[in-house]
Amino acid sequence: MNPVLTALLGLQEIDREIFKVESELERLPKEEQQRSDELGKIREKVAVKSQEVASLRAEIQEIEHTTVGLRQRLKKLESSSNDGSADAALLASYQHEMRNIKxxxxxxxxxxxKRVGRAEMIDEEIAALTAKLTEGETVFAEFQANVATETKAAQAKLDELLKERSTKSSDGISPTELETYRGLLKTREGEALAELGDGLCEGCFVNLPKNIVVRLARGTELVQCPSCDRILYTY
Ligand SMILES: [Zn+2]
Structure with a gap:
């Protein structure tokens, strides 16, 4: 095998692991943020609904206040109608007003x-959301503890891997080849190389043109898959 390919395969072995650990280190805080945002949305909903229920209760109180006043007026009109002091015209006017008040x-x-019914409905929704929130917060606290543990473990693993990689030689690999390899690690999720298997690229499973296979067999240059760009190798 081309010695550059052999060296790259050596690096790939460890870079694959590094990619996995680095992905994990990226994923964990993202997931934590996402979960925290979801809880935030529930909290926001509870606040909006509490506000809504508070203004309904204020309206209900206002209505009660008004009806108390109206009833007092009604009582007064009833007693004025019954005490014999009012003439027919005044009595008619009292009755008209009493009908309106009723x-x-x-x-x-x-x-x-109606408002009481709606307020009770919203209270139930708030209770359900609060229960969901309490449960979510418990789960989130556990998740956060796990994230901390996992992050610490992943960081330690990464340090170890990086140390190990620093011992691997990249002698014989030209800077351009190294750059190509590193670029592919990023774009191809940690797999910069692909094996040639039965005329196709094992990285993307596309059939390779014959001239590619021939160039690879010659072993004098690095050959990339025309479809996924991965550096091809064969034993
Ligand atoms: Zn390919």
Whole structure:
């Protein structure tokens, strides 16, 4: 095998592991943030609904206050109608006002009941959301502890791998070849090389043109897959 390929395969072995550990180190804080954001959304919902229920309760109180006033007026009109002091015209006017008041009280009571119903519904929603939030916070606390442990382990593993890689020689690999290799590690998720298997690239499973296979067999240069760009090798 081309000595450059042999050296690259040696590096690939450890760079694959490094890629995995680095991906893990990237993924963990992202997932933590995502979970934290989800809890934040629930908290926000609870706040919005609490606000909504508070203004409903204020409206209900306002309605109760109004109906108390209307009832007092009604009582007064009833006693004035019954004490014999009012003439026919005044009595008619009292009755007209009393009908209006009764209608208004009845309408206000309907409104009030509707708001009470809605407030109770929202209270239930808040209770459900709060339960969900409490549970989510417990799970999140456990998750955070795990993330801390896993991050520490992954960091230690990475240090170890980096130390190991520093002992691997990249002698004989030209700077351009190294650059190509490193670029592929990034774009091809830690797999910069692919084996030639039965006329196809084992990295992307695309059939390779004959001239590629021939060039690879010659073993004098690095040959890349025309489809996925990975550096091809064969035993
Ligand atoms: Zn390929």
């Amino acid at each position: 209608r208004n009280v009845s309408g206000a009571e309907d409104d009030g009941l």
